[in-house]
Amino acid sequence: MSLREEARAWLEESLSGEFAGARGLGGPGREHEAYELRRAWERHLGAHGWTCLGWPRRYGGRAASIGDQVAFHEEYARAGAPARLGLIGEGLIGPTILDFGTAEQKDRFLPPIQRGDELWCQGYSEPEAGSDLAGVRTRARLEGGEWVITGQKVWTSLAQWADWCFALCRTEEGSQRHRGLSYLLVPMRQPGVEVRPIVQLTGTSEFNEVFFDGARTAAGNILGAPGDGWRVAMATLGYERGVSTLGQQIGFRRELAEVIAAARRTGAIDDPVLRDRLVRSWLELEIMRLNALRVLRPDPGPEASITKLYWSEWHRRLGELAQAVQGRAGLVAGDDGTLGELQRLYLFSRADTIYAGSSEIQRTVIAERTLGLPR
Structure with a gap:
């Protein structure tokens, strides 16, 4: 049995029993849904070996090939499994620890991520340094065998539930x-860490402000050497464009199908201009998959920015198209103030071209680091 077949059978069984109610829960604008059930699902995945597939077996992975990892993420999306709470740990900090961590750090941090026992968030953006990561001002100093951290991070996804944060801090005075x-x-x-949820356009909160006021972490909890944080941070950003993007596109395909169905219901599909936009959206989604496969590799390089730029701009246009096919009905929330799926798609997709590196930053990376153009 191939890994794809094994995953498909396991997901079907698992999502028909105890976790049947978890299907389709979570995701952009809906991360508040059934947190405890989805946390239990993370542990269920880990206990049955369906997290961290590409990791070495020593740390609970399967040493799976990229092809098998893609197959799993696609089957996961097709099954309508709940949005992952552990994705930041598995997809970002885990691979970074594998690359830059000491043996002690790997033994300490990787197994709890694989088991679904510890959740992570990413402490990069700041109020005065959003996509300009080199402008961070959060400071950390060594004091009595610990780093003491003072500063603020913002747009920190899932920080309200995270057990750990990987934070880029300025540790050299005057640098x-x-x-x-x-x-x-x-x-x-711990004392000295305060999380304040940010209310989004969707009315929900999954982004947060995080304030560090004398927060502490052990001196050994540093990846790479002091002052070498930029290189480590860039590696993490590369992993953000990894194999899970192929599964993400299954979700995009489902959203596009919903937009097309709405166009049929409202009659908007008879408008030649809207029909052309729907066809273009379908064609561009096919191109997105082919390009993602083209640039996929174990150690993503700067060309992975092409993938982020492409999907985020496409998804934002899909949100606009979703509103267009609904007509006036798309401008009105439900009687109880709740949003429809297509309304939520439109509102949340406005953030796609900003978070995880804005489109402007992605274009700069592509120009300078992929095409070799001058600054």
Whole structure:
């Protein structure tokens, strides 16, 4: 039996029993849904070996090929399985620890991620340094065998539930831009860490402000050498464009199908201009998959920015198209104030071209690091 077949059978069985109610829960604008059930699902995945597939077996992975990892993410999306709470740990900090961590750090941090026991968030963006990551001002200093951290992070996804945060901090006094930054692993549940949820256009909160006021972490909780944080942070961003994007596109395909169905219900599909936009959206989604496969590799390089730029711009246009096919009905919430799926798609997709590196930053990365153009 192939891994794809094994995954399909396991998902069907698991999502028909105890976790039947978890199907379709979570995701952009809906991360508040059934948190406890989805946390239990994370542990269920881990216990049955369906997290961290590409990791070495020593740390609970399957040493799976990229092809098998893609197959799993596609089957996961097709099954309508709940949005992952552990994706930041598995997809971002885990691979970074594998690359840059000491043996002790790997033994300490990787197994709880694989088991679904510890959740992570990403402490990059700041109020004065959104996509300009080199402008971070959060500071950390060594004091009595610990890093003491002071500063603020913003747009921190899932911070309200995270056990740990990987934070880029300025650790060399007087340093500027890319120099003097360090990559720290910080426990979230301690005095000196305050999380304030941000209410989004969707009315829900999955982004947060995080305030560090004398928060502490052990001196050994640093990836790479002090001052080498920029290099480590760039590696993490590369992993953000990894194999899970292929599964993400299954979700996009489902959303496009809903938009087309809405166009048929409202009669908008008879409008030649809207029909042309629907066809273009379908063609561009096919191109997205082919391009993602073309650039996929174990150690994503700067060309992975092409994938982020493409899907985020496409998804935002899909949100606009969703509103267009609904007509006036798309402008009105339900009687109880709730949003429809297509309304939520439109509102949340406005953020796609900003988070995880804005489109402007992605274009700069592509120009300078992929095409070799001058600054």
